[in-house]
Each structure stands twice: as C-alpha cells, then as structure tokens.
Amino acid sequence: MTRNANIDPAARSTDILPPCVILCEPQLGENIGTAARAMANFGLRDLRIVRPRDGWPSEKARAAASRADHVIDAVKVFDTVEEAVADLSFVFATTARMREVAKPVRGPDEAAETLVAHGARGAATGYLFGRERWGLNNDEVALANEIVTLPVDPDFASLNIAQAVLVCAYEWRTKANAGALPFRLDETVNPPASKDDLIRLFEHLEGALDGVNFFRPPERRPSMVRNLRNIFQKASLTDQEVKTLRGVIAALERRPTRPHDGGEAADAGDTGDTATD
Amino acid sequence: MTRNANIDPAARSTDILPPCVILCEPQLGENIGTAARAMANFGLRDLRIVRPRDGWPSEKARAAASRADHVIDAVKVFDTVEEAVADLSFVFATTARMREVAKPVRGPDEAAETLVAHGARGAATGYLFGRERWGLNNDEVALANEIVTLPVDPDFASLNIAQAVLVCAYEWRTKANAGALPFRLDETVNPPASKDDLIRLFEHLEGALDGVNFFRPPERRPSMVRNLRNIFQKASLTDQEVKTLRGVIAALERRPTRPHDGGEAADAGDTGDTATD
Structure with a gap:
C-alpha cells in the first residue's frame, strides 16, 4: 500500500514540531509497537515510555511497529511521568472518563489545534496516555495542562491505546498541514472538460437522439434536453471522458452498420478506459 | 475505561444513519475483529465482508472485537462487492495510492461530511476497504462514487485496515454529532468563579503582600498587581479554586503563628484538593 508516485509535496509537512507521545506504564510490547506505527503514519517521532512493565528494548514492540524503526530506535524510557514531561511546555492528558478535576476537556481536533499552534513556534508538546487497564491517576493528570478525550459512543467507549494514539496523531497531522x-x-493528467467540449457532446447526443425520434412529444424536447444536460454536468466530466462518451454515441449511431457490436449500450461505456493498477 | 457517569446526552447521537463498512477479501480474522471494535467505538454497526479468506464465523474475529458482539453478530457475508453495495446510495472506496481514475479524492473529514448528509436523509452509505496486501482493484473502485484516502506521512503510508476503519469511523461520528x-x-460541579470573588481574591493577595512589603519600589506596584491579576485570570479559576487560594493566602499570612506549618509556599497549593479516582 505504499507505492505512491507523484506525492503532493504539501503532504510532506515538516515545519511544525510534532508532539511527543508518552505512554505511562504500558503492559504490552505490542501496544507500544502499534502506537509507534500509528505515530509514524502521521509524522510523529518522539515516543517516551514510563516504566514499561516488560522492560526495554522490546522485540514484541519492534515487530508490532511494522517497520516504524525510526520511532522504536528513538524511544526514551523514564522512571517518572514528571521526568518524561520535563522539557514540554504543553501537555494533554488523555482520559476516557470524567474526572473530578477542574480542567478543560477537549476533543482530539481541538487538542491538535492547540499543539499545532505551540509546535509552529517550536515549543515541545505531548500527549500523555495511561495504562491499558485504568489509565492515568489524578496526580499524573495534574501534570497536564488540559484533558483530551475521544468522541466515542458512550456505550462502547473502550479504546485500545494505539487506537487512541492514532486518532490524536491523525488529528495533529490534519491540523498541521491543513488536511493535505x-x-x-x-487534474493535469485528468483535466476537466471545457464547457465548449461539453456543449458539443450535448449537441452530438441530442442530434443522435433526434435521428431516432427519441424526443416525443416534440414539445417536451426542451425539458428532456435540460434533464440530459444536467446528468452530464453533475458527472464533472474530464476531457478524456467527453471523448469516451462521444465515441459511445458514435458507436450507437452506427450500430446498424456494425452487426458484430451486439452489446448493450451500457457495455460501450468501457471503451477508452485504461484501468491499469 | 468504560466507567462514565454523567454522560452528555449529546454524545449519544442516533438520528443519523451510520455508514456500513465493507471489507473486501480480508485475510485475517483479527483484522475483521479490530475493525468491528473500531466501528463500535464510534457508533457504526453494519459490517459486511466479501469472501473472507478463512470463512465465517470466525472466533479470532470475535476475540479481537473485544466485546463488540453486536457488530460481529450482525456481520453479513457476500460473494461479490456488487452484492455488498447493492442497497447503498453512496460509497467511498478507500485507497492508499493514486489511481489512474478520474474520481474525486477526499480526506476522511470531507468523506464523513458527505456520508452524514446522506445519512441524515436516511440514505444507506458505506466505506469500501480493500485487501491487506493490495487494496481494491480498479473494477471495485469503479463501484464507488468517490475515493477517500488518509492524510498520512507519504514516507510511512501503510495503515492496518482496522486503523483506517477507525479514522473513517471517528470522523463520521465527529461530523454526525458535531464533535460532542x-x-x-x-461547570455545574465546577462553576467558574465570579469576577467579584476573583477581585476579592486579588485584594486579599495584594493586601497580604503589602503587609510583607512585597511591592518594591512602590511605583512598580500597579504593574506588579496587573501581572499577578493576569496570572490568575488566565487560570480560569473555579469557585472552589478561589476558596482554595484564599485559604493558601490566609495560611501564609499566619505562618509566623503556626510554627508546625513549615512547608514551602508551593506545598500549600495542595490544600483543599479532592483527588479521588
């Protein structure tokens, strides 16, 4: 799934400092690895782990990271959350439940906007994630500026940590590079048809239909023509598609003279397509 | 992570028909299960599978779904993508690479807006996902109205299918219930402090500082007062937090009379917090 020719350069945004991800006491190496992969998908690089249960390095984490080796290789391990956030200027604590704490609660989109604004000034920021079983304790939440939570279905709110990392990382990148x-x-390979070409297509079709006495009764012709023209306007046809359709109409017009062409009209729509993969 | 008292009713949006998810020839039951879980997190229910390699039902899928049994139990299996999309009126094909096809390409946010608009009218819609290894073929993409792709880092674009489902489902729910x-x-439990209470806090603090000759030289007092007031304005204090801070100031003012209170000023900030979890 990675063969991407002609990448839009705008999708390679690197001007804004990405937030780090801090995992507090993760139990499973797999979760660390899938979190690292989710970070890499959206351009985050700085993964920090506080007291991983099974130690570090972790081969399970590396395997689950699916070649996000640059994230795994750069992992930093800390003894306390305080140390892990020490160099950051804005931290979101992620939590899946209401807290008895008077701290603003944001969605991932709002949180991303905040961290993009800080990152654009070069300020280091982070998302703090809790344990698989019971998240963060209130002392840890107190180290964060604000809380981020996901707009889940309240009746099925349990997210895997890597899934939560993924949504936060996705929103950060969406906000950081304006959704590029x-x-x-x-549109250089598939330029849209000009209106002039479209009108000639319309006139070709309408002439062909006149030839087979399609517009009956004649007084309904104007509204039938409008309906047909609207159909093809909605399709936002490209240059090539107009050529294909004109070929279709020409083929149908000449049908009596080409007895080998016994297909339905719909089949003719395949003509001219280059469906390579 | 599911103990959620006092759920905001706005987060339980059910008026808009959610899109279905169609997995084309998935190889691994685990991926079907984690996709089902991701759907359930964001309120999607209708999972359709075209020719699952290892058949159906799948115990691996059920285990990986982490109790999203309502999605797993309702899975429909199809022989062809055509049958799987037959009742839908708008379909997005998901793809991770440029296609030689003249079809609009949207981000997950734009795609969600389109499907929410259709779902609000009760129209059935869907996201079509391809195989783990090589996605969808061009004939399958031709069954879709438009293409959706994720704003990934082009240099690390490979997403697990369940991760792609998660982002699409997250965006659908975010758009469907306005990010609730x-x-x-x-703010009923933690009402913001009134400006009157804030001003009395300021005056209490400034009076205490006058008492210890803090404002030196005296002509700098007005600007120092403004700086202090701005600090506490930025904190968006609650009613309770103003009370806590007034307790802090009172305690510090009386420090000479309470020799047992030998802590630093910062420690006194803990007074009055109820950090239960």
Whole structure:
C-alpha cells in the first residue's frame, strides 16, 4: 500500500514540531509497537515510555511497529511521568472518563489545534496516555495542562491505546498541514472538460437522439434536453471522458452498420478506459 | 475505561444513519475483529465482508472485537462487492495510492461530511476497504462514487485496515454529532468563579503582600498587581479554586503563628484538593 508516485509535496509537512507521545506504564510490547506505527503514519517521532512493565528494548514492540524503526530506535524510557514531561511546555492528558478535576476537556481536533499552534513556534508538546487497564491517576493528570478525550459512543467507549494514539496523531497531522492528502484527483493528467467540449457532446447526443425520434412529444424536447444536460454536468466530466462518451454515441449511431457490436449500450461505456493498477 | 457517569446526552447521537463498512477479501480474522471494535467505538454497526479468506464465523474475529458482539453478530457475508453495495446510495472506496481514475479524492473529514448528509436523509452509505496486501482493484473502485484516502506521512503510508476503519469511523461520528464528547468540564460541579470573588481574591493577595512589603519600589506596584491579576485570570479559576487560594493566602499570612506549618509556599497549593479516582 505504499507505492505512491507523484506525492503532493504539501503532504510532506515538516515545519511544525510534532508532539511527543508518552505512554505511562504500558503492559504490552505490542501496544507500544502499534502506537509507534500509528505515530509514524502521521509524522510523529518522539515516543517516551514510563516504566514499561516488560522492560526495554522490546522485540514484541519492534515487530508490532511494522517497520516504524525510526520511532522504536528513538524511544526514551523514564522512571517518572514528571521526568518524561520535563522539557514540554504543553501537555494533554488523555482520559476516557470524567474526572473530578477542574480542567478543560477537549476533543482530539481541538487538542491538535492547540499543539499545532505551540509546535509552529517550536515549543515541545505531548500527549500523555495511561495504562491499558485504568489509565492515568489524578496526580499524573495534574501534570497536564488540559484533558483530551475521544468522541466515542458512550456505550462502547473502550479504546485500545494505539487506537487512541492514532486518532490524536491523525488529528495533529490534519491540523498541521491543513488536511493535505498525499494525492488528489490529478487534474493535469485528468483535466476537466471545457464547457465548449461539453456543449458539443450535448449537441452530438441530442442530434443522435433526434435521428431516432427519441424526443416525443416534440414539445417536451426542451425539458428532456435540460434533464440530459444536467446528468452530464453533475458527472464533472474530464476531457478524456467527453471523448469516451462521444465515441459511445458514435458507436450507437452506427450500430446498424456494425452487426458484430451486439452489446448493450451500457457495455460501450468501457471503451477508452485504461484501468491499469 | 468504560466507567462514565454523567454522560452528555449529546454524545449519544442516533438520528443519523451510520455508514456500513465493507471489507473486501480480508485475510485475517483479527483484522475483521479490530475493525468491528473500531466501528463500535464510534457508533457504526453494519459490517459486511466479501469472501473472507478463512470463512465465517470466525472466533479470532470475535476475540479481537473485544466485546463488540453486536457488530460481529450482525456481520453479513457476500460473494461479490456488487452484492455488498447493492442497497447503498453512496460509497467511498478507500485507497492508499493514486489511481489512474478520474474520481474525486477526499480526506476522511470531507468523506464523513458527505456520508452524514446522506445519512441524515436516511440514505444507506458505506466505506469500501480493500485487501491487506493490495487494496481494491480498479473494477471495485469503479463501484464507488468517490475515493477517500488518509492524510498520512507519504514516507510511512501503510495503515492496518482496522486503523483506517477507525479514522473513517471517528470522523463520521465527529461530523454526525458535531464533535460532542461523552463528557466535558462539568461547570455545574465546577462553576467558574465570579469576577467579584476573583477581585476579592486579588485584594486579599495584594493586601497580604503589602503587609510583607512585597511591592518594591512602590511605583512598580500597579504593574506588579496587573501581572499577578493576569496570572490568575488566565487560570480560569473555579469557585472552589478561589476558596482554595484564599485559604493558601490566609495560611501564609499566619505562618509566623503556626510554627508546625513549615512547608514551602508551593506545598500549600495542595490544600483543599479532592483527588479521588
């Protein structure tokens, strides 16, 4: 899934300092690894672990990271959350339940906006994640500026830690590079048809339909023409697609003279497509 | 992580028909299960599987779903993608690489907006996901209205299927219920302090500091007072926090008369906190 030719350079945003991810007392190496992979997917690099139960390094973590080796190799291990956050200027504590603490609670989108604003100034920030079983304690939450929680279905709120990391990392990248995708519809390869070409397509189709007495009764012709034109306007046709459709109409017009072309009209739509993968 | 008292009712959105998720030829039961769990986290219920390699039902899928049994129990299995999408009116094909196909490419946020608009009218919609190894073929993509891709780091673009499902489901729910979180800072339990209470706190603090000749030289007093007041304005203090701080100031003022209170000023900040979990 990584063969991406012609990547949009805007999708390679590196100007904004990404937040770090701090995992507090994770039990399973697999969770550390999948968290590292989720970070790498969205351009986060700085993974910090406080007292991992099974020690560090962890081969299970490396295997689960699916080649996010640059994140695994750079992991820093700490004895306390205080040390892990010491160099950060803004920290979100992630929690899945209401706390008896008077601290603002944000969604991942709002949290990302805050951390992007800090990162744009070069300030170091982080997301603090709790234990698999019971999250963070209140002393740990007290080290954070604000709380982030996910807009889950309250009746099925339990997220795996790597899933929570993924959503936070996804939102950070979305906000950091204004949602730039690695690729979009390439309008240089697939330029949209000009209105002039579209109108000639319309006139070609309408002429062909006149030839087979399609518009009946004649007084309904104007509204039927409008309906047809609206169908093709909605399809946002490309240059090539207009050519394909004109080929379709020409083929159908000449159908009586080409007895080998016995297909349905719909089949002719395949003509001219280059469906390579 | 599911103990959530006082859930915000707005977080239980059910008016909008959620999209279904179609997995095309998934190889691993674990991936089906973690996809089901991700769906359940964000309120999606309709999981459809086309030709699962290891058949169905799958105990591995159920185990990996972590109690998302309502999704697993309702899974529908199909022989073809055509059958799986037959009743849907709008389908996004998910793909991680540029296609030679003239179809709009959207981010998960844009795709969610489209599907929420359809779902609000009760129209059935879906996300179509490809195989673990090589995604969807072009004939399958041709069954979709548009393409959705994730704003990943182009240099580490490989996502697990359940991770891709999670991001799409998260964005759907965020758009469907306007980002309503299960809980926010509860301002009925933690009402913000009135400006009147704040001003009395300021005056208490400034009076105490006058008493120890803190403001030196006297002509700097106005700007020092403003700085102090700004510190506490930024903290968005609650009613209870103002009371706590007034207790702190009173304790510090009386320090000479309470020799047992030998702590640093910062320690006194703990007074009055109820850090229960």
